[in-house]
Amino acid sequence: MNKFKKITVLAFALLFCSSSLWAQEKIEWLKFEDAVAKNKSNPKMILVDVYTDWCGWCKKMDKQTFTDPAVIDYVNKEFYAVKLNAEDTKRTFDFMGKSYSEAQMAAAMRVNSYPNIVLIDPTLQNLTQLPGYRGPTDFLEALDHTTKTAFRVK
Numbered sequence: 645m646n647k648f649k650k651i652t653v654l655a656f657a658l659l660f661c662s663s664s665l666w667a668q669e670k671i672e673w674l675k676f677e678d679a680v681a682k683n684k685s686n687p688k689m690i691l692v693d694v695y696t697d698w699c700g701w702c703k704k705m706d707k708q709t710f711t712d713p714a715v716i717d718y719v720n721k722e723f724y725a726v727k728l729n730a731e732d733t734k735r736t737f738d739f740m741g742k743s744y745s746e747a748q749m750a751a752a753m754r755v756n757s758y759p760n761i762v763l764i765d766p767t768l769q770n771l772t773q774l775p776g777y778r779g780p781t782d783f784l785e786a787l788d789h790t791t792k793t794a795f796r797v798k
Contacts, residue, residue: 669713669716669717669720670711670716671710671715671716671719671720671725672720672725673693673725673726673727674724674725674726675726675737676692676726676728676737676739676746676749677737677738677739678724679724679725679726680739680768682724683724683766683768687766687767688722688723688724688766689722689723689724689763689764689765689766689791689795690723690724690725690726690763690764690768691719691723691724691725691726691761691762691763691787692726692727692728692753692761692762692763692764693705693710693725693726693727693728693759693761694728694730694750694753694755694758694759694760694761694762695727695728695729695730695758695759696729696730696731696758697729697731699758699759701758701759701776701777702758702759704777705759705777705778705783708779708780709777709778709779709780709783712780714780714784715780715783715784718784718787719787722787722791723763728746728749728750729746729747730746730747730750730751730755730758731746731747732745732746732747733745733746733747733748737749740768753771753773754773755773757775757776759775759776759777760773760774760775760776761773761774761775761778761783761787762774763787763790763791763794763795765795770794770795772790772794772795774786774787774790
């Protein structure tokens with residue numbers, strides 16, 4: 645019985661440790677309208693990942709860039725992150741008094757290549773794009789440079 649208890653405790657300890665390793669933190673992806681609502685009470689830039697279901701480079705960014713711990717930490721701290729499907733014409737939301745589908749919003753932001761990261765300043769007035777695939781290091785450097793130059797953050 646004593647040996648059984650030790651094995652049981654050891655098994656639970658191993659299970660707990662291994663599940664902690666698997667339970668990696670993730671980027672908190674929001675719907676566009678939810679990011680805008682959160683921005684009202686706590687202004688932050690909005691990072692919009694504009695993608696399509698068929699885009700291989702979008703999938704590569706999901707697997708390699710958006711799972712990187714440094715990217716996860718930076719994006720979650722500095723932005724409201726949004727996933728926007730550039731071909732979704734069914735899901736609609738309101739923004740600045742107008743109704744948009746995700747496809748219409750992508751078009752309004754003048755996105756014409758994928759993946760494309762659109763950064764929107766906290767006033768929801770200015771945006772800039774980071775088109776194309778970027779690995780974790782390049783992505784973080786581009787975010788840092790763009791937010792400091794495009795939005796004049798000091």
